[in-house]
Amino acid sequence: MKKFLQKYSEFMRGRYGVDDLFYFLMISTLILGLFPNFLLKNGLGLIRWLLFGFGIFRYLSKNFTARSKENAWFMKVFRPVKKEIKFLYTRIRNIKTYRYRRCPKCHQQLRLPVRKGKHTVVCPSCRHEFEVNIRF
Ligand SMILES: [Zn+2]
Known part of the structure; x- marks a missing residue:
């Protein structure tokens, strides 16, 4: 196990790894995976695999500049959405008061x-x- 972790650590050296966009892509892939029949009926199964593939590509990429730019663009778009989701959660939590x-x-x-x-x-x-x- 220790040898595997060491090999993995060596493999990942100099690679981009995870960021907010990576988490978004993986969570989207998981959520889309909950509705396989809907995706297959509408021919959208490929989109799920494209999201997953793009996430893995970014994870293993050595081009930090390009990946950081993508993440910055994503955060610019996603930050207001995240704020609205948090506010919706607060509204639901305080619905009685x-x-x-x-x-x-x-x-x-x-x-x-x-x-x-x-x-x-x-x-x-x-x-x-x-x-x-x-x-x-
Ligand atoms: Zn006012």
Whole structure:
């Protein structure tokens, strides 16, 4: 086992390895693998293998500059998506205690305590007053 790890370590020396794009590609491959019938029906099975192959190619690549550029581009696109996913998770976690609404004037996200019915809300950043209806 130790010899295998040493050989693997020597093999990986100077290679790019893992980054956020690698994780994204591998997780996408796994998720697509959960729906094999859907992929085969729509002829998309190849896409899964292309994602997997690209991930492995990047993992083993020795061209750090190109791989870093790809990852930087990916993070530029993915960072806002990741932020929205985190916010969605927070909303779900706090569903019993808070509701989230945007101020119509400055678009600031407001966290409001759950009180059913219509209320007047004052935005803390722009002082704009607006009506909010919390139904459930
Ligand atoms: Zn506002």
